[in-house]
Amino acid sequence: MSRKKKNRVYVGLDGLDIKVNTTKILEQNYYIFYNKNNDEIGHLQAVKDGYLLHLCLPRVLRI
Numbered sequence: 001m002s003r004k005k006k007n008r009v010y011v012g013l014d015g016l017d018i019k020v021n022t023t024k025i026l027e028q029n030y031y032i033f034y035n036k037n038n039d040e041i042g043h044l045q046a047v048k049d050g051y052l053l054h055l056c057l058p059r060v061l062r063i
Helices: 059-062
Strands: 002-006 009-012 016-021 030-034 039-048 052-056
Touching: 039 059, 052 059
Parallel strands: none
Antiparallel strands: 002 009, 009 016, 016 052, 030 039, 039 052
């Protein structure tokens, strides 16, 4: 189940997806983010017209 908010942010039960519209090109098309326990907490991937940032909220909040 997800809910659309302000046309670009999707909030689900345990995740947050944010679409960033940009013409800038990063060095890589996919980045993975880890917390200090080396657990994956999210990723950034290239999509049409920008990038999509996904964060797993329970993993971000747990340290």
